[in-house]
Amino acid sequence: MTEYSAGPLVHACTQCGACEPVCPALLSPMRLHAAIRRLDWADPDLVGLSACTECGDCTPVCPSAIGLVADFRYAKAEIAWQRELLARADAARRRFLARRQRLAEAAEARNRALAAKSENPTASADAAVDLLQAALARARTKHLAKKAEVDGGA
Numbered sequence: 732m733t734e735y736s737a738g739p740l741v742h743a744c745t746q747c748g749a750c751e752p753v754c755p756a757l758l759s760p761m762r763l764h765a766a767i768r769r770l771d772w773a774d775p776d777l778v779g780l781s782a783c784t785e786c787g788d789c790t791p792v793c794p795s796a797i798g799l800v801a802d803f804r805y806a807k808a809e810i811a812w813q814r815e816l817l818a819r820a821d822a823a824r825r826r827f828l829a830r831r832q833r834l835a836e837a838a839e840a841r842n843r844a845l846a847a848k849s850e851n852p853t854a855s856a857d858a859a860v861d862l863l864q865a866a867l868a869r870a871r872t873k874h875l876a877k878k879a880e881v882d883g884g885a
């Protein structure tokens with residue numbers, strides 16, 4: 732990621748508003764800049780940032796010589812990165828939940844097989860194993876289907 736310092740500005744925004752009428756996307760570069768300085772990527776003032784074409788019209792009119800376009804490029808990259816991290820975390824969470832469900836189903840199948848065997852002691856061990864393997868195969872099929880669904884939605 733691009734390094735960005737939110738330290739003191741050489742020239743702070745005076746909120747003169749000179750950057751606003753020149754924006755062809757009808758954005759408020761002043762408000763975008765203020766939100767970026769706060770490093771709050773959920774700031775509602777940043778909602779319109781994606782409409783910024785990076786034309787650069789706002790930068791030369793700023794009497795404080797603030798690098799507005801550089802700010803906007805940085806913020807776009809940062810927001811995209813934050814979204815990517817959220818998407819990865821969500822995919823990991825869904826994989827975890829799917830695995831937990833698969834393990835629970837396998838445990839339940841094992842318990843059912845053991846219960847069936849204890850109810851019918853004359854049944855052969857092979858029959859119990861067959862029952863267990865069939866249950867595990869069903870759990871595996873479910874898992875693969877779930878994984879394909881998760882991978883497809885990631």
Ligand code: SF4
Nearest residue numbers: 754783784786787789
């Ligand atoms: S760089 Fe973005 S915010 Fe600045 S004038 Fe162009 S579109 Fe508007």
Ligand code: SF4
Nearest residue numbers: 744745747748750793
């Ligand atoms: S032109 Fe510069 S100083 Fe004036 S409001 Fe815009 S960013 Fe702030």
